[in-house]
Amino acid sequence: MCFISIMNMFQNRWSPTVLITGLCLITLLGPNLTFSAGNTSEEKFDVHVKIDGTDAMMYSKTSFEIRRNQKVKLTFKNTGKLPKVAMGHNIVILKKTVNLFEFCNEAVKFPTNEYFPKGREKDVIGRTKLLGPGEEDTIYFIAPDPGIYEFVCTFPGHFALMKGKMTVK
């Protein structure tokens, strides 16, 4: 159908088929912007969210807003100076069905897995590495369905202060 539209475009440049062709191309190219979940060095994105974690056990931002299906780049930096074993930080964005306290209580059992509970990737929208002082990590994800999603640092005890809400419109 797109091919036929393109052929028509050459014959009759300003007919409505030009518009249809345009829509076909958008449809074809839209989902194909080389964006994927993962940690490749540079990816296309619609919005860049930056958050810091500090030695005061705080996020620099406890809420942010994005729109459904946006390609989100999230950069998290630990701006503190305390050693990672004492004050490591991460950001884990939980799916709506997951209970934050239960998840964090499970996480503390996995010190050798950066305090991320093994086998529970399916419960998160995205997560950074656990970072020591001066370190940063960037992740990419597609904004999920509209709603409010909690994010949290899973380092033991940090969920009391280090949590926030991601709103998807």
Ligand SMILES: [Cu+2]
């Ligand atoms: Cu933390």
